[in-house]
Amino acid sequence: MQHARTEIASAVQPIIERWKGEEGPLLPILNGIQRELGHVPRDSIPVIAEALNLTRAEVYGVVSFYHDYRDKPAGRHVLKLCRAEACQSMGGDAVAEKLQKLLGIAFHETSVDGAVTLEPVYCLGLCACAPSAMLDGEVIGRLDDAKAEEIAAEVRA
Amino acid sequence: MTLKIYIPRDSGALALGAEKVARAVGAEIAGRDIDATVVRNGSRGLYWLEPMVEVETPAGRVAYGPVTADDVAGLFDAGLAEGGDHALCLGDPEAIPFLAKQTRLTFARCGITDPVSLADYEAHGGLGGLRNALAKTPLEIIEEVTESGLRGRGGAGFPTGIKWKTVHDTAGPQKYIVCNADEGDSGTFSDRMIMEGDPFVLVEGMTIAGVATGATKGYIYLRSEYPNAHRILNEAIDAARQAGILGKSVLGSQYAFDMEVRVGAGAYVCGEETALLDSLEGKRGQVRAKPPLPAHEGLFGRPTVINNVISLASVPIILDKGGAYYRDFGMGRSRGTIPIQITGNVKHGGLFEAAFGMTLGEIVDEIGGGTATGRPVRAVQVGGPLGAYFPRDLFDTPFDYEAFAAKDGLIGHAGIVVFDDTVDMLKQARFAMEFCAVESCGKCTPCRVGSTRGVEVLDRLRKGVAPEAQIEIVTDLCNTMKFGSLCALGGFTPYPVMSALTHFPEDFRPAPVREAAE
Numbered sequence: 001m002q003h004a005r006t007e008i009a010s011a012v013q014p015i016i017e018r019w020k021g022e023e024g025p026l027l028p029i030l031n032g033i034q035r036e037l038g039h040v041p042r043d044s045i046p047v048i049a050e051a052l053n054l055t056r057a058e059v060y061g062v063v064s065f066y067h068d069y070r071d072k073p074a075g076r077h078v079l080k081l082c083r084a085e086a087c088q089s090m091g092g093d094a095v096a097e098k099l100q101k102l103l104g105i106a107f108h109e110t111s112v113d114g115a116v117t118l119e120p121v122y123c124l125g126l127c128a129c130a131p132s133a134m135l136d137g138e139v140i141g142r143l144d145d146a147k148a149e150e151i152a153a154e155v156r157a
Numbered sequence: 158m159t160l161k162i163y164i165p166r167d168s169g170a171l172a173l174g175a176e177k178v179a180r181a182v183g184a185e186i187a188g189r190d191i192d193a194t195v196v197r198n199g200s201r202g203l204y205w206l207e208p209m210v211e212v213e214t215p216a217g218r219v220a221y222g223p224v225t226a227d228d229v230a231g232l233f234d235a236g237l238a239e240g241g242d243h244a245l246c247l248g249d250p251e252a253i254p255f256l257a258k259q260t261r262l263t264f265a266r267c268g269i270t271d272p273v274s275l276a277d278y279e280a281h282g283g284l285g286g287l288r289n290a291l292a293k294t295p296l297e298i299i300e301e302v303t304e305s306g307l308r309g310r311g312g313a314g315f316p317t318g319i320k321w322k323t324v325h326d327t328a329g330p331q332k333y334i335v336c337n338a339d340e341g342d343s344g345t346f347s348d349r350m351i352m353e354g355d356p357f358v359l360v361e362g363m364t365i366a367g368v369a370t371g372a373t374k375g376y377i378y379l380r381s382e383y384p385n386a387h388r389i390l391n392e393a394i395d396a397a398r399q400a401g402i403l404g405k406s407v408l409g410s411q412y413a414f415d416m417e418v419r420v421g422a423g424a425y426v427c428g429e430e431t432a433l434l435d436s437l438e439g440k441r442g443q444v445r446a447k448p449p450l451p452a453h454e455g456l457f458g459r460p461t462v463i464n465n466v467i468s469l470a471s472v473p474i475i476l477d478k479g480g481a482y483y484r485d486f487g488m489g490r491s492r493g494t495i496p497i498q499i500t501g502n503v504k505h506g507g508l509f510e511a512a513f514g515m516t517l518g519e520i521v522d523e524i525g526g527g528t529a530t531g532r533p534v535r536a537v538q539v540g541g542p543l544g545a546y547f548p549r550d551l552f553d554t555p556f557d558y559e560a561f562a563a564k565d566g567l568i569g570h571a572g573i574v575v576f577d578d579t580v581d582m583l584k585q586a587r588f589a590m591e592f593c594a595v596e597s598c599g600k601c602t603p604c605r606v607g608s609t610r611g612v613e614v615l616d617r618l619r620k621g622v623a624p625e626a627q628i629e630i631v632t633d634l635c636n637t638m639k640f641g642s643l644c645a646l647g648g649f650t651p652y653p654v655m656s657a658l659t660h661f662p663e664d665f666r667p668a669p670v671r672e673a674a675e
Contacts, residue, residue: 017550018443023438023457024419024438024439025458026439026440027419027420027421027437027610028267028419028420030422031381031420031422032198051595052439061438061441062440062441063167064426064596065441065442066421066422066423066424066442067423067424068381068421068422068423068424069422070468080382083586084343084344084542084592085234085343085344085501085538085542085574086343086344086500086501086572086583087343088572089501089502089574089575089576089577089583090502090529090589115498117605121382121383121423122341122343122425122592123340123342123343123345124382125168125169125340125345125346125348125349125382125383126168126172126346127171127202127343127345127346127498127500127501127506127572127574128169128205128343128346128498128500128503128506128507128508129169129172129173129204129207129506130250130497130500132172134382138171138385139168139171139385140172141169141172141173142172142173153381155467
């Protein structure tokens with residue numbers, strides 16, 4: 001445990017140093033940590049709090065407020081599926097059902113083999129080519145059953 | 158001369174396979190030994206034709222679309238390099254009715270230029286506004302913006318010139334320009350399109366705002382769902398800094414201005430300006446009570462202009478051609494143009510920039526071409542998840558801030574989501590409440606608690622439990638949320654709910670109760 005904590009501190013420290021002197025550094029730091037580690041570990045919170053002269057509660061309050069921050073690592077792939085109105089109008093709910101079945105997980109879950117995490121997202125700005133998704137940062141439009149099957153195969157490969 | 162082939166790097170085009178198309182085109186150019194270069198432009202906004210590939214011929218541009226990677230070899234066989242004919246050939250893109258009918262002021266360059274080439278930007282009229290601005294006094298710049306009648310395109314429609322004047326008149330050791338690029342409304346993507354397709358126009362607009370108000374630092378608060386826009390904005394800002402547009406001396410003037418992009422972390426409410434400011438400061442994105450106005454006490458308590466992307470991107474043309482030129486488009490108190498985003502279940506989805514005043518029916522039926530599924534249009538939601546659902550009966554409403562308000566709706570960020578006759582309006586009303594519950598910042602009770610109670614009431618209605626009583630409760634609840642919430646999230650969630658209930662009452666009175674028989 002002590003070891004893990006040291007490891008986290010050494011991963012987090014350079015990110016803190018990069019942003020510490022800037023205005024409003026907390027979100028850039030948390031974004032940096034999540035990008036680096038795939039999540040914001042609980043043990044990073046005291047390190048950030050001390051560096052920014054905040055309380056742990058304040059930092060935790062921010063981490064828990066935003067949907068993006070995870071407290072545990074995601075799967076090897078992250079699939080974000082748009083759940084908003086434009087995608088609903090083009091059968092997004094049916095595609096969401098299909099993908100949950102294909103992947104064997106519900107929203108906010110990671111598959112047992114650690115292959116994929118499924119997350120809801122409210123709008124990717126692809127509303128004229130709905131339904132849409134984002135797989136590991138790459139955008140996908142006009143989702144249908146065939147594309148859902150391709151995605152399921154890709155994340156399992 | 159080297160042939161130019163344009164393939165968009167816009168997210169919408171990428172989502173439809175533009176990257177594969179670009180690779181295939183690159184391979185054909187190399188394989189056939191053609192003297193050609195691929196330019197990664199923005200999108201023209203005709204998404205049913207994306208990926209749309211354009212070739213520059215002596216007779217002008219020729220477009221092809223929608224192109225898949227598998228089509229590419231065949232296109233070259235058909236003489237794409239010379240603008241040759243092919244089943245996918247669309248001819249002159251600007252003659253396509255969807256584009257020909259538009260009035261492109263803010264989006265004049267979008268889809269035409271290389272978004273990160275400053276030379277291209279200037280060759281197409283860029284920087285004219287900033288140069289004119291630098292020849293004026295700050296108050297003259299603000300006068301021009303006020304004269305144009307430009308109102309905040311984020312949704313609130315507040316006059317931009319008045320906001321700038323307030324910041325100009327407020328003393329402070331540091332002032333800020335904050336660009337609200339937290340475009341979270343479903344059915345909208347105009348901010349994304351301009352940031353990906355013509356980022357310099359935003360850089361120019363923010364710089365003009367800085368010069369006019371005395372702000373020297375700008376932030377673009379960008380939502381995390383737009384990583385592609387983030388890359389392109391950063392490339393553009395770097396280029397602008399190297400060219401001396403940003404920095405200690407804006408184009409050699411006495412004004413300093415610099416800017417950076419800050420990325421959010423997934424919170425719809427951060428599109429509300431005061432929540433956005435708190436988020437930029439590194440806090441939970443909670444709404445602030447007003448007053449004080451951000452113009453007086455904004456980011457870090459300093460005087461701050463906070464404007465939407467499209468508002469700021471509309472400033473360069475106003476300073477380039479004059480406030481009167483811009484004001485002469487539009488109707489009533491809605492002046493200039495508005496980039497309407499036609500989305501959802503629609504045949505011709507995309508971005509349509511036009512002067513205010515077209516009717517909703519013209520936009521949906523004529524420009525949009527009806528539904529993608531071919532079924533009748535039943536409802537359209539205008540203005541994002543907090544916008545009202547309009548039935549066909551209201552299709553004569555002109556696209557204008559006041560006209561929509563008069564019909565208990567709103568233009569918002571000008572997104573239109575089209576639904577066919579399979580839509581279940583009770584489900585849509587429930588979703589509006591659910592979305593509000595998920596995204597509420599939690600600061601005020603009507604929004605935080607009201608949204609959850611709203612979901613419960615609509616669930617009881619679905620089950621057929623005393624439907625008349627539930628309708629009465631939800632109506633009363635909406636009234637409380639509308640007048641008791643701190644910001645538009647709780648305050649406007651009643652719009653989709655009540656419009657669904659008012660215009661589609663049949664969906665709220667489901668078939669006779671099953672439970673009674675059980």
